[in-house]
Amino acid sequence: MSEVASEKVPVTVLTGYLGAGKTTLLNRILSEPHGKKFAVIVNEFGEIGIDNDLVVGADEEVFEMNNGCICCTVRGDLIRIIDGLMRRKGKFDAIIVETTGLADPAPVAQTFFVDDVVGAKTKLDAVVTVADARWLKDRLRDAPEAKNQIAFADVILLNKTDLVADTDLREIEARIRGINPYANIHRTERCAIALPEVLNRGAFDLDRILDIEPQFLEAGDDHEHEHDHDHADGDGHHHQHAHGGLKHYHDEEMQSLSLASDRAVNPDAFFPWMQELVAKEGPNILRCKGILAFKDDPDRFVLQGVHMMLDGDHQRPWKPDEPRQSRLVFIGRNLPEAVIREGFEKCLV
Amino acid sequence: MTDTRAANPSITERTRNIDAGGPVVAVHFLNDLAGFVLGEETLVLAESNGETRRVDVHAGAILTSAADDTRIITGGDDGRVLATGADGKSAVLATDAKRRWVDQVAQGPDNAVAWSAGKQVFVKTAEGEDRIFDAPSSPGGLAFAPKGFRLAVSHYNGTSLWFPNAANAKPEFLEWKGSHLGITFSPDGRFLVTAMQEPTLHGWRLVDGRHMRMAGYAAKVRSTSWSNGGKWLATSGADQLVLWPFQGKDGPMGKQPKLLAPADKRVVTVACHPAQDIVAVGYEHGLVLLVRIDDGAEILASKPEGVAVSAMTWNLAGNMLAFGREDGRAAVLRL
Known part of the structure; x- marks a missing residue:
């Protein structure tokens, strides 16, 4: 659709397991004196009142797409609601989608990749996950939904920190890092947080893949350390190893994987490999992001993906003083690390 | 494509421009009166003598509309269903008990009206009785059959054919995987076609339930229109006008569509002339062409x-074409 020159409306997705404090965060966002107007999409069975002019009840209808992607699902209700909301364009500055506690964030995110009207008028800003500091460790054990929400997040509020000792908090944060080293983690009580930390993050904006995530370049080193597993925590689900005084946890099921190389990447090898990888491992890959230095290409190429969906573009010329290093990170379930590393190696010139 | 079309015969001087004052999402004729439906609150009624009137109908977004020659039915995010006549008077036909959005409306025989809110579909019969059908998922579209009192409800994984007057009768279910949105019967009632979330149409031949897949679009098909007598189904969603042949008993099964009026921009709105084999075609960059189906003359x-042509329709007599744009500029063209 050709549009009257206009900004796309940013959409923030709030997730979090039951009782973590999503609605508290939502009400905090709405009540701060920021002068912004929000349209809020809540699940129909939300129990707590929300004080806002534009509140829409959603049914969370998750639809499979017939496009050959077995994991490609979208929120049909969201497509319909956003189409309706955009008729009131000008009445709000941003949209917030609050999901149910058991929701998988992927269909919400994929809706913005799949639907042309939604994609033309709005943009996914970030997935913000609220986690209950008291119960997160338990939920990571028994609730796959909670682990998904952590793995998928761009921003994590570790909430109710007043109810947990500091040593425990550090351990919980290490657990989160073991699953998702790329999210920004904030400790909060009653979801008290400066709104710029959760709004206008541009986490799905290819141009800002690096700008907003300082850990992105550094965190990748985590998995290049020697894994000296000592099995000290005893629950069988996690390994930990000491490193600089901090515990590092390795989640048995959900991990991140970081690839890096100073050698140029051959695009003719890379794209087919990447396509095949997400076609095969898509259901297990929750998110991926990358910056690539292609052979004989003066521009940085950036990409991101959700499950089988990839989105990529040339970003800007490499700066003269900037090392032409390619980086690719995955967050996913039972990722075949050796296979992926080997595949990436073969794409290097 | 603008320059290549400069040589086309033009009737742009017969256009009367109207400032609708907001994005036009639909347009309907009540005889010679053009009723432009805005995205929010208002209908703009344009008389053939040039006068316009604004009628505020909904307290918020207007999500859906339908019409016959006498009234425009609208559904809004205020949970109401309204009927507005050529005199500009509105009547509230229904208010959703939970104030849910009214997502779809359809106008049926004898002033029957159907609408949906959430997963529920309602029909107000000619006798003023309300009937309710719980769809398996939120309807993407509603369409009354041309004959008989039957409503087609498109939804996820298929379409339900509901007889609102047959109490307790289970709706007939036509299955096809995926999310079905806009829905339309062929004028002879033999075929049912849905636009899907994927850029494709799906069709059923109702006598035997045979499937028809009509694919090849670049975008979701948001606009369809049957040519006079139902010989062709004109559709948006490609960089040209796509016409599917429905003349034979098999409809478009095994046939290729006719492709006319190619452009480097996407077709977003189509409206077939009520009597002649001519299609008004609106593009995303605002071009409107009248295209003759026989030879493709423009x-x-x-x-x-x-700015995209977001709504377009002919009056029943076929001598007036109304269209509106996303920026509120609208027009009535007199032939």
């Missing part, structure tokens, strides 16, 4: 003005 009805 007449320029509006130059590309940069």
